[in-house]
Amino acid sequence: MFDDLSSKLQSTFKSLSGQSKITDLNIAEAVREIRRALLDADVNYEVAREFTKKVKDQALEQDVLTSVSPGQLFTKIVYDELTQVLGGQKEEIRFASTPPSVILIAGLQGSGKTTFTGKLAKYLKSKGRNPVLAAADVYRPAAIEQLKTLAEQIKVPVYSIEEKNAVRTAKEALQFARSNAHDVLIIDTAGRLHVDEKMMAEVSEIKKAVQPNEILFVVDSMTGQDAVNTAREFDKTIDFDGVVLTKLDGDTRGGAALSIRNVVEKPIKFISMGEKMDSLTPFYPDRMAQRILGMGDVISLVEKAQQEYDEKEAKQLQQRITSDKFDLEDFQKQIHQIKKMGSLKDLAGMIPGVSQKLKDTEIEDNALDPIEAIISSMTPDERRNPQLLNASRKRRIAAGSGTSVRAVNDLLKQFAQMKKMMKTMTKMSKMGRAMQGLKNLTGRP
Structure with missing residues (x-):
């Protein structure tokens, strides 16, 4: 991107x-x-x-x-x-003063509406909300089943009916939300391959029936200026509140993101990269501007890390590093945490200066799998004490992980270097805090 x-x-x-x-x-x-x-x-x-x-x-x-x-x-x-x-400042979703809040999702078929509906439910659930989904895309084959499959992954209920009546589905889903103490109702509506009167009329009827607090227009960023034109048509009909850009991890030149805010005068509220259910991010204009200019996005990187690490785990890890007990089991845990944070290339792009260096480099999300395979092929004793790894053990590990002895040696060498660097950085951090404390005591600047 x-x-x-x-x-x-x-x-x-x-x-x-x-x-x-x-x-x-x-x-x-x-x-x-x-x-x-x-x-x-x-x-x-x-x-x-x-x-x-x-x-x-x-x-x-x-x-x-x-x-x-x-x-x-x-x-x-x-x-x-x-x-x-890009909008100046982050724009939040508007919630009702009296629950449930109703969020209506609109867009063309293939833009990623249904997947976004699931991602938004997961995001809101992580913020303490209790969402329910309404399957109002009653025309596309398997749309309801797709929504139910996504909802099952995140443990969120879906309201649907047998009849192909999107307006009735939305109205009944609102009653269901009220009766079952759900504070957010997210309605997934039908799309078409192009803008047509029937689709627009149905979305307008749903809007009139449930009076949504927020209407989000989902657009495939890979369609470029077509996305902007489609947004303009939808806005004329339903006057949506915000834009969601999907597939920003694809082969997109970014024109839609830079154009849509000014053409329709509606804020971008979320961006989505990848198919994983946690690959939804609130849109920050200043952070996106930094990334476009190659400055990285350290704040978003830290926020992603904070979501996966708790304070207790971080302190335990620091203690293991300073006491020289950090081993390959700890390393494996860190790999698991990094993979949970999202796409490796996206994470690398958040580090200042790295994005341009990796511009022509493909970083696959499975790039860490060989390392995990090597560590998993070790015994617990070997992971805790890498010095036990002699030639015969390395051959066994290489065969078990489907790699080579050279790959095992490379991992051990890199791990030793990383361990040394982490210990040095921790010591420097402690020294810096001690110096600051000394300055505070003496009153010297």
Whole structure:
């Protein structure tokens, strides 16, 4: 996602970094390159034109401080404008003051509506809500069964009826939610391969029948400007409240994300990457702008880690590292935690500077599987005491894991280096805290 756009923008910033000051000439050249990069990323022409105009106006008004290079200043200007184009600030879902809150999901067939409905239920459940799903997509074969399968994974009930009547399903589901103390009802509606009158009329009837607190339009980001045009048509009919961008992990140039907010003037509220039920993320315009500019997204990375680690586990791990007891069993646990956090390439993209280095590198989600297989092929004693691993044991482990002795040796070497580095970093952290405490005691800055 956005890799090509990020690369072109960074190239533009580098061309300014060697300049002693910002001038009309180098601004015009940089803005021209940015507009070209945006159009190549399938950004709406009017959005690209307005964006570059604002960037140019801002740049011409700025005086470069002696401590700030033209490249740094221009990056800041583009970052600020990108954040505004993407919405400025995070927009929350609106909930009813008196439960249940009703969330209506709309979009074209194939956009990922049903999967998103399940993901949203899981997300809200993790926030302490008690959701129920309504299967109002009564036309697509197996749509109801798909929703039930997803709901079973996350332990959330689904309301459905035998009759192919979406409006009745939605109305009865609302009564079910009220009677069974569910504070959120999420309604999955039918889609078509294209916008048509029948689909729009049905969604409008459902909206009128249940008076939703929130209408979310789900759009496949891989469809580019078609997604923006479809959003415009839906908004005219049902006046939705927010956009959900799906399939951002696919081969998308990112034009829909940069265009849709300005074209329909509705905020992006969620983005979805991958098929896993926990691959749903609230949309933060500033964080997305950072990722587009290759700055990473450390805050989201930390939040993902916090979801999988509790404070007690973290303290125990730190104690094992400092006491030199960190072993391959601990390492295996960390691999499990990392895999639960989501796509490896997505996680790597959150680390500043890493996204561009991995631009042409495919990182498969099963990249850690050989390491897990090697560790799993060891006995408990071997995992706790890697020094026991002699040549014959390594051959047995290689055969059991379907790898090679060389792969086993590489893992052991990398583990030893990582263990040493972790211990050093922990010591430095302790030393830093001690120095700060000393400063506080002496009152010295």
